[in-house]
Amino acid sequence: MPKVTYIEFNGxxxxxxxxxxxxxxxxxxxxxxxxxxxxxxxxxSCATCHVYVDDAWSARLDAKSEDETAMLEAVCEPRPNSRLSCQIKVTEALDGLVVSMPEKQV
Structure with missing residues (x-):
């Protein structure tokens, strides 16, 4: 079973x-x-699952859809590695994925 590491804002x-x-x-x-x-x-449709994908993993993810790109325009503190976690489907190839949460979602 793939593992995902979540890094909360507090570390x-x-x-x-x-x-x-x-x-x-x-x-x-x-x-x-x-x-x-x-x-x-x-x-x-809400962008309250915004995460920052670790740079080592960004290129391994599917491209952002137009809907995701539009929703990311409304997040707090967007970065080039910003993604909506609802749009990242876990596969065996993503075993070890690391994502960090922003300080706030809205």
């Missing part, structure tokens, strides 16, 4: 086993990871 690391096919957001919510609010439940 706390949480390593979570994620079922293949689940999103990074779903795994965070299911495991009570602080910092991912996920108000829309993964519909790519």
């Amino acid at each position: 706390e690391h949480r390593v979570v086993d994620v079922t293949t096919g689940r999103s990074v957001m779903q795994a965070a919510v299911e495991n009570n990871v602080r910092g991912i609010i996920a108000e829309c439940g993964g519909a790519c």
Whole structure:
């Protein structure tokens, strides 16, 4: 089972086993990871699951959709490695993925 490391804004690391096919957001919510609010439940319509993908992993992810790109325009403190965690589906190839949460979502 792939593992994802979530780094909360306070620096706390949480390593979570994620079922293949689940999103990074779903795994965070299911495991009570602080910092991912996920108000829309993964519909790519609220941007409250914003994360920063570790630079070593950015190129391994699928490209951002137009919807995700539009939603990222509304996040606090966007960066080039900003993504919506609801749009990152976990595969075996993403075993070891590292994401960090911003200080605030909204």
